Amino acid sequence: MIPDEKALVQRHKDDPFALIGINTDSDKNEYRKKCAEHGVTWRSSWQGSTEGPLPTLWNVSGYPTIFVLDATGKIRFKNVRGKRLDVAVALLLEELKAAK
Amino acid sequence: MTTRVFAALLLAATLLSAQGGSRFETLVSEFAKANNAWMQAMKAARSAGTPTAELPAPPTPEFATRFRTLSEENPGTEESGRALLWLFVNERSRDTEEQRKITAAHEALLDKLLSAHGDASFLEPLAQQCARMVSFRKEPNLRVLRALAEKNQSDAVRPWVLYGLGSVDANGATEATKASGRAQLKELCLKYPASEAAKAAMGTLFEAEHLGLGATPPDFETVDADGVAFKLSDYRGKVVVLDYWGFW
Numbered sequence: 001m002i003p004d005e006k007a008l009v010q011r012h013k014d015d016p017f018a019l020i021g022i023n024t025d026s027d028k029n030e031y032r033k034k035c036a037e038h039g040v041t042w043r044s045s046w047q048g049s050t051e052g053p054l055p056t057l058w059n060v061s062g063y064p065t066i067f068v069l070d071a072t073g074k075i076r077f078k079n080v081r082g083k084r085l086d087v088a089v090a091l092l093l094e095e096l097k098a099a100k
Numbered sequence: 101m102t103t104r105v106f107a108a109l110l111l112a113a114t115l116l117s118a119q120g121g122s123r124f125e126t127l128v129s130e131f132a133k134a135n136n137a138w139m140q141a142m143k144a145a146r147s148a149g150t151p152t153a154e155l156p157a158p159p160t161p162e163f164a165t166r167f168r169t170l171s172e173e174n175p176g177t178e179e180s181g182r183a184l185l186w187l188f189v190n191e192r193s194r195d196t197e198e199q200r201k202i203t204a205a206h207e208a209l210l211d212k213l214l215s216a217h218g219d220a221s222f223l224e225p226l227a228q229q230c231a232r233m234v235s236f237r238k239e240p241n242l243r244v245l246r247a248l249a250e251k252n253q254s255d256a257v258r259p260w261v262l263y264g265l266g267s268v269d270a271n272g273a274t275e276a277t278k279a280s281g282r283a284q285l286k287e288l289c290l291k292y293p294a295s296e297a298a299k300a301a302m303g304t305l306f307e308a309e310h311l312g313l314g315a316t317p318p319d320f321e322t323v324d325a326d327g328v329a330f331k332l333s334d335y336r337g338k339v340v341v342l343d344y345w346g347f348w
Contacts, residue, residue: 005343016338024346028325034347043330044345045322054320055344058311059303061235065344071337073316085341092339 002038004082008089009042015093016071018042024050024063071096124179127166128186134159164191181217184209185226210240218251227257231264231297235271242268259297262288267304282308 009019021044025031028046035041047054050063058065068077068088077088141156164187171183188206193199217223227248234241245264248257262284269281285301292298310317319333332342 005341008341012339017340018335018338019341019343020332020335022322022342022344023325024344025348031325031347038347043324045330046325050346054322056299056303057306058317058344059307060344063345067311067317067342069317069335069340069342071339073333073336073340075311075313075315075317078311078313089339089341096339 002040004085005042006039008086011086012089012093016096017089017093021045022047022052022054022060024048024052024055068092123170124182124186127163127170127183131159131163131190134163158194160190160192167191176216178217178220178222181213181220182222184213184217185223188213189225189229207240210244214244214247214251218247219253221252221254221256223248223252224254224256224260227252227260227264228296231260231267232300234264234268238268255292259288259292259295262292263297263301263304266301270304270308278308 005019019042021040021042023031023044024047025034026049045054050060054060064081066077066079066081066085067075068080068085070076070092076092077085080088135158138156138159145155167183167186167190171180171187174180188209191202191206193202213223213226226244230241230244230248234245241264245261248261249265252258252261266281266284266288269277270285272278272281282305285305288295288301289298289305309315317332319331321329321331323329332340
């Protein structure tokens with residue numbers, strides 16, 4: 001999963017795009033170490049566990065769980081991964097560009 | 101998901117050990133000791149690089165035999181019922197073929213448990229497990245929840261039944277089913293506001309109301325691992341991939 005996300009972030013580094021993580025690891029130091037190891041550069045909310053406030057409120061029970069939001073903040077795709085995630089992001093960026 | 105399932109089982113085991121009749125209680129604490137020792141041994145073996153085939157054997161099969169004996173000695177008593185429940189929650193095997201047999205035996209065990217103790221409040225761990233699992237695996241969880249809905253009025257069991265059945269309906273095929281599911285979940289939240297089940301139901305209701313395709317989720321403010329605060333709305337104007345994840 002992480003290599004796909006890295007490629008996605010890299011591909012859209014000059015676009016109005018952001019990948020935001022909601023991280024559910026429990027050990028901050030371990031998390032930082034692994035981020036460096038895997039080249040994870042994107043920002044994540046720190047939840048401390050899968051029972052953290054956001055996963056609880058958003059009723060997230062499987063990982064990863066992905067929401068793709070458009071520029072107005074609407075949920076447009078859910079749980080798309082790999083190539084489908086790439087297509088979803090590209091479509092929304094295209095839509096945004098056309099609207100401007 | 102596996103973590104959740106494991107956590108639910110662990111919780112169920114803890115709940116079970118917190119109460120119960122004397123012989124049952126003794127057996128539960130003996131098992132807890134044996135299981136702890138086994139987990140320590142596993143940890144040591146893993147870090148020593150012991151091959152899988154030579155890892156220490158779990159104490160569960162031996163204790164399953166003892167719990168089964170206890171359940172058969174005085175059928176119909178609470179002690180027997182708790183022993184049946186222990187088996188249902190804890191007995192499993194690493195061997196796939198063996199696990200298949202256990203699963204089949206548990207079906208029969210479940211019937212026994214529900215017919216003799218369907219109204220007992222000590223079935224809370226069962227209700228909880230089935231309610232949490234029913235969205236991943238419909239049978240036998242749905243069957244258990246329906247049976248409990250009919251037979252069990254206990255304040256410990258009832259919230260989980262409402263949660264399990266309500267969540268199934270809330271994800272149902274038709275609008276009417278979905279509405280009925282949401283109504284059950286709302287009833288649960290209003291009637292048992294302090295229950296764990298209500299907490300879970302609020303998540304399901306939030307999801308149904310705010311996290312569908314085309315919905316705009318309410319803004320949230322949070323902090324990253326460095327303690328820097330940010331909001332979801334900071335990213336308006338951008339296409340956003342929101343990714344719930346972890347290395348673990």
